[in-house]
Amino acid sequence: MDEASTEVTNSPSDDYYDVVVLGAGISGLVAASILSSQGNRVLVADDYKQVGGNHMDWTSTEGYTFDVGSLIFQDDSPLLRHFPELLAYYVPISPSWGRLSPQGKVTTCPISIRDDVLGAGFIGMTKILISLAFARLFRRELKNARDFARFWIGAELLRQSGLEAYMGRFYGLPAEEIDLELARKRMLWISEHASVTNLIRRALRGKQTGRPSNRQMARPKSGFSILYNAAAQKLKGAGVAFLTAAGTRQIRKTAAGFELEFSSTRATAARVVSTIPISVIEGLSGMTTQTDLRTITLITLYFSFDGERGFSPSIIYNFSLTGSWKRLTVYSDFYGSVAGREYFAVEVVGGGAYSSAEAELEFRGHVSESGIFKGDLKLEGSQILENAYPIYSRGATERAAEAVRRLEAYGIETIGRQGKFSYQPTARVSTIEVEAALGRRG
Ligand SMILES: Cc1cc2nc3c(=O)[nH]c(=O)nc-3n(C[C@H](O)[C@H](O)[C@H](O)COP(=O)(O)OP(=O)(O)OC[C@H]3O[C@@H](n4cnc5c(N)ncnc54)[C@H](O)[C@@H]3O)c2cc1C
Helix, strand or coil, X not given: CCHHHHHHCCCCCCCEEEEEEECCCHHHHHHHHHHXXXXXXXXXXXXXXXXXXXXXXXXXXXXXXXXXXCCEEECCCCHHHHCHHHHHHCEECCCCEEEECCCCCEECCCCCHHHHHHHHHHHHHHHHHHHHHHHHHHCCCCCEHHHHXXXXXXXXXXXXXXXXXXXXXXXXXXHHHEEHHHHHHHCHHHHHHHCHHHHHHHHHHCCCCCCCCXXXXXXXXXXXXXXXXXHHHHHHHCCCEEECCCCCCEEEECCCCEEEECCCCEEEEEEEEECCCHHHHHHHCCCCCCCCCCECCEEEEEEEEEEECCCCCCEEEECCCCCCEEEEEECHHHHCCECCEEEEEEEEECCCCCCHHHHHHHHHHHHHHHCCCEEEEEEEXXXXXXXXXXXXXXXXXXXXXXXXXXXXXXXXXXXXXXXXXXXXXXXXXXXXXXXXXXCCCC
């Protein structure tokens, strides 16, 4: 972590707070913004030594800055209502997205009518249409994400486009084990694009002309730290205390509220608002974990490259039938190359004994088979992130809701991506959900 990140690490000056917020990710920072604006004395405690949660960066000695996951925001994000100063740090970008198809082509994401349907030839197209008609007529009972996607695009296109393979790769589970509710939220685009009513409506409306109402923005070239430190500094200015590298040990309920024990200090508070994983907060407060809620371990490989990359989009998803990597993001498209080299990050779903070295070897083999990145590909570094995002196995949503109810009955409010085991793909969604939970906008 760079120097700037330590600026926000101030120890609590007094051990009593109206609210202790556990976790200094987007949810924790927005929660602190709302709670302090409501007149509360707030402490934000995080076990990481930096703020920003799982949005974290890494800079190599050669000067390449990479990060875990994606880095795209919009200039109309509700996060900016709480931290308007962030806008000046963002870099305006024009990103483009593509996918590596099972046929080894980098094409439109997530489905290309030209490549996946028309390109399948007469027999292939007939199969796609028959399987679609079959699904709409006889596969109406939806139990999981595979059923959902198959109902809307048919089994043939689901397989042939590589969407089924990608779903398994992204969620860390075969598509038939993924929760239906998540599919409804995450794959809304399928039902929107494949519904006959919507197709007719679009055809009648003709080609859309208007410009998008918001601008796409990337994090600053130097990484996330500068961004989230600015948010923390603003909160500090409003009287919020921070305890990073907190080493949270225990939470005890008392007559007046809660007593929290950290590695080097203690605090008491009337309320605890948690954004940390459900199983962790259960453990800290002495509750027996009754909930099987698994999370993805994400390996991110950081490469620099000189040569013929073989595709133009800045972000590509792996929809091919092989390879464990799921997405790659070419940073040099947004920030310019460094010493004449492009640089990009590759996300691989890890876990178990699968190491970064194995992930690298596999990625190199896969891109060489696929004919992309022909030239000098150099690994600059890698990171492993536990609890990157929830695995939505069937029934996990209900199990999480039950655990949240138990925690709330105990008096702990739990919010956020991990705190609620909630599908939050963006800072926008996290902000809206925290605002709804804590009842005030910035
Ligand atoms: C890989 C990745 C890519 C993303 N890409 C984008 C994007 O492109 N655009 C966008 O808008 N948003 C993006 N996001 C943001 C994301 O969608 C959510 O908005 C965000 O992760 C939600 O943050 P959170 O605060 O709920 O959880 P987290 O960021 O997970 O924060 C939880 C915090 O709890 C802390 N914690 C855990 N255990 C303890 C403990 N025992 N005691 C104290 N603290 C603890 C952790 O250290 C962490 O800081 C991305 C996130 C990730 C992880």
